[in-house]
Amino acid sequence: MVQLRVLLTSMDGQGHVNAILGVAGVLSKAGHHIIISLSKGWEKLIKANGYEFVPIVNEGDVDEKDMNNNPDEKTEKKAANEGAFEFFKQLLTSIRKDPITALEEFEDRVCTTYLNWSTEMLKFDEPLKKSIEKINPDIIIIDYLVKLPCLIKGSIPWVSLWSCSPVALYRGRVPPEGTGFPLDSPQELWKKYYDLHFKAYKPVRDNVNKKLIEAGVEPYRDDQWIYLLESPYMNIYNYPECLDYTEVGPKPDKWYRMDAVIREPDDKTPFSLPDNLVEKPGALIYFSLGSMGCVDLELMKRVISVCAKSPHRFIISKGPYHEQIELPDNMWGERYVNQIAILPHVDLVITHGGNNTLTESLYFGKPVIVLPLFYDQLDNAQRIQDKKLGIRLDTYSFTDEQLLDGIEKLLNDMELYDKLERISFEMRNTKTREEIVKLIEKTAITKKSPE
Numbered sequence: 001m002v003q004l005r006v007l008l009t010s011m012d013g014q015g016h017v018n019a020i021l022g023v024a025g026v027l028s029k030a031g032h033h034i035i036i037s038l039s040k041g042w043e044k045l046i047k048a049n050g051y052e053f054v055p056i057v058n059e060g061d062v063d064e065k066d067m068n069n070n071p072d073e074k075t076e077k078k079a080a081n082e083g084a085f086e087f088f089k090q091l092l093t094s095i096r097k098d099p100i101t102a103l104e105e106f107e108d109r110v111c112t113t114y115l116n117w118s119t120e121m122l123k124f125d126e127p128l129k130k131s132i133e134k135i136n137p138d139i140i141i142i143d144y145l146v147k148l149p150c151l152i153k154g155s156i157p158w159v160s161l162w163s164c165s166p167v168a169l170y171r172g173r174v175p176p177e178g179t180g181f182p183l184d185s186p187q188e189l190w191k192k193y194y195d196l197h198f199k200a201y202k203p204v205r206d207n208v209n210k211k212l213i214e215a216g217v218e219p220y221r222d223d224q225w226i227y228l229l230e231s232p233y234m235n236i237y238n239y240p241e242c243l244d245y246t247e248v249g250p251k252p253d254k255w256y257r258m259d260a261v262i263r264e265p266d267d268k269t270p271f272s273l274p275d276n277l278v279e280k281p282g283a284l285i286y287f288s289l290g291s292m293g294c295v296d297l298e299l300m301k302r303v304i305s306v307c308a309k310s311p312h313r314f315i316i317s318k319g320p321y322h323e324q325i326e327l328p329d330n331m332w333g334e335r336y337v338n339q340i341a342i343l344p345h346v347d348l349v350i351t352h353g354g355n356n357t358l359t360e361s362l363y364f365g366k367p368v369i370v371l372p373l374f375y376d377q378l379d380n381a382q383r384i385q386d387k388k389l390g391i392r393l394d395t396y397s398f399t400d401e402q403l404l405d406g407i408e409k410l411l412n413d414m415e416l417y418d419k420l421e422r423i424s425f426e427m428r429n430t431k432t433r434e435e436i437v438k439l440i441e442k443t444a445i446t447k448k449s450p451e
């Protein structure tokens with residue numbers, strides 16, 4: 001097989017960057033040359049993983065000279081994630097409501113936040129076009145949400161990498177994406193949500209469609225989800241087979257699942273238990289609300305205060321407001337922790353239900369308690385509950401007893417651990433990674449869909 005020049009890029013968020021790093025690792029092992037193009041703040045992380053880095057220069061980026069004068073990795077990561085943090089903080093009031101109530105009490109400022117965000121998303125088109133022209137790859141793999149004219153109108157084959165729950169792929173056969181409704185929930189409820197959502201977010205859809213039409217690209221139909229980027233070549237999603245919605249029917253055409261693509265640890269140093277936890281009794285539990293959820297300082301402190309009453313030990317991913325978070329004696333944490341290195345050593349994970357953390361937890365055979373915040377985290381949480389692989393709690397109204405009892409229930413469920421051990425084995429030994437590589441190679445060479 002000829003060595004391909006593969007360009008990978010994504011939205012400016014830790015979860016999306018982690019997703020392309022996982023795919024980059026698979027393709028690199030297959031002998032292909034990897035080029036990753038992101039905003040400047042990600043340079044150290046990408047180069048630390050051994051990949052060529054080409055910066056994308058977005059309007060309003062931090063000045064390159066200023067970034068070079070501040071080489072601290074954590075500062076660079078913060079700069080890279082800053083837009084995602086601000087976006088999430090503006091939605092906190094809405095996120096704390098259930099999906100229907102949030103739409104029934106819809107606030108204009110939420111619509112404005114999404115209007116501004118979608119406009120910024122579309123601005124990525126021109127900088128990406130320049131990167132593509134500079135790199136001249138054989139194929140492009142992108143983790144993004146909205147249509148980009150430079151891809152659709154370009155001649156280079158491209159693959160959409162979907163790093164969220166696949167619930168949106170099965171639209172019409174499953175509850176609406178981002179609701180967390182059970183599969184057996186009334187379809188009248190689905191319709192009510194769709195109707196409310198369409199009305200509330202119509203200005204966002206109209207704005208996106210207007211800009212697409214101006215760029216000479218077909219707009220979204222009313223029945224399409226505007227935040228699902230689909231390639232005419234091929235599309236891949238990283239999701240465990242044990243959670244996929246295969247019971248409702250086949251996947252859409254040109255969509256392919258990878259059961260598990262696990263990135264390399266950011267720091268290759270083996271994890272060792274922090275000194276203050278070594279002599280303490282109890283199980284070891286990891287708590288993270290992801291790269292955006294950790295900005296909800298009130299929620300972070302609430303979970304920590306409850307876990308302080310537990311007889312177990314905790315490792316905490318504290319996030320950007322780490323200096324405002326004090327940990328009790330049974331905990332250790334930092335602003336950023338090396339999640340991939342930590343997960344093999346813990347007994348249980350408390351998570352927001354983001355795709356990366358969820359997949360990585362199952363890959364290492366860990367049960368989860370999910371405190372979902374928004375969008376597909378709600379769907380992932382419900383899927384974990386339905387598949388009996390963990391517990392979903394109401395993020396903003398759970399009681400102390402529910403969380404503490406949930407911890408004990410999962411830690412003492414030996415049948416669950418046996419089930420997770422089998423799932424972990426299947427995920428580690430899946431052939432889907434090799435199959436996806438072959439499909440990507442075929443697409444790059446033929447410049448056609450592999451189907």
